[in-house]
Amino acid sequence: MKEKVKFLQAFLKNPLKVGAIMPSSPDLAAQMLAGIVPDDHHIVLELGVGTGAITKFLRDMIPSKDSYLGLELDANLVKELNRTFPDMHIVQGNAAEAYKIHAESGLGKVRYLVCCLPFVSLPKEVSESVLAEIEKFMDEGCELRIFQYAHGYFLPPAVRLRDMLKKRYGHEHRSPLVMNNVPPAFTLTWSTL
Numbered sequence: 001m002k003e004k005v006k007f008l009q010a011f012l013k014n015p016l017k018v019g020a021i022m023p024s025s026p027d028l029a030a031q032m033l034a035g036i037v038p039d040d041h042h043i044v045l046e047l048g049v050g051t052g053a054i055t056k057f058l059r060d061m062i063p064s065k066d067s068y069l070g071l072e073l074d075a076n077l078v079k080e081l082n083r084t085f086p087d088m089h090i091v092q093g094n095a096a097e098a099y100k101i102h103a104e105s106g107l108g109k110v111r112y113l114v115c116c117l118p119f120v121s122l123p124k125e126v127s128e129s130v131l132a133e134i135e136k137f138m139d140e141g142c143e144l145r146i147f148q149y150a151h152g153y154f155l156p157p158a159v160r161l162r163d164m165l166k167k168r169y170g171h172e173h174r175s176p177l178v179m180n181n182v183p184p185a186f187t188l189t190w191s192t193l
């Protein structure tokens with residue numbers, strides 16, 4: 001319950017950057033993490049950690065602290081995240097600087113990019129900067145996961161994003177619709193491995 005309240009507060013403070021009124025459900029987290037096997041040399045980079053709805057499942061999947069790096073823009077959320085997940089690398093930072101932040105962390109190669117950013121509601125220039133960062137990781141061989149809500153799936157910004165990613169990384173793998181999430185969502189995966 002506390003997590004939902006924190007998430008809603010973050011949303012009310014900054015609706016376009018948070019882009020959802022509820023944290024991802026355990027079912028959506030499971031789809032976002034299906035098949036992921038991180039280690040210290042093939043780490044997970046999570047963009048937009050929020051209240052840690054996906055992170056709490058990742059915690060059980062990583063063999064050590066050094067197999068994961070999380071980036072979250074909202075300083076209040078990061079303070080809370082560092083209290084809840086003292087055993088994980090979660091830093092306050094902008095996904096538009098993810099490549100540099102990861103390089104400075106000294107952690108292993110990014111093998112999985114779990115991207116939870118609300119591209120549909122972010123300003124175009126922010127989305128473009130983040131996509132340019134994602135490209136740097138993808139150029140080195142990586143798997144990208146995002147989710148898109150069903151109700152906005154065919155809206156122009158969502159279609160544009162998929163088209164752009166498709167052009168760069170080929171056809172996506174789309175999960176079945178995760179009904180048990182508010183709102184229902186698909187996960188989409190691209191790989192350059």
Ligand SMILES: C[S@@+](CC[C@H](N)C(=O)[O-])C[C@H]1O[C@@H](n2cnc3c(N)ncnc32)[C@H](O)[C@@H]1O
Binds near residue numbers: 010018020051094095
């Ligand atoms: C839709 S929420 C997802 C939160 C969580 N991962 C989940 O699935 O419940 C998006 C999160 O991305 C964060 N965010 C937005 N823009 C960002 C940016 N440029 N860099 C890092 N985080 C950002 C927001 O503050 C918010 O916590």
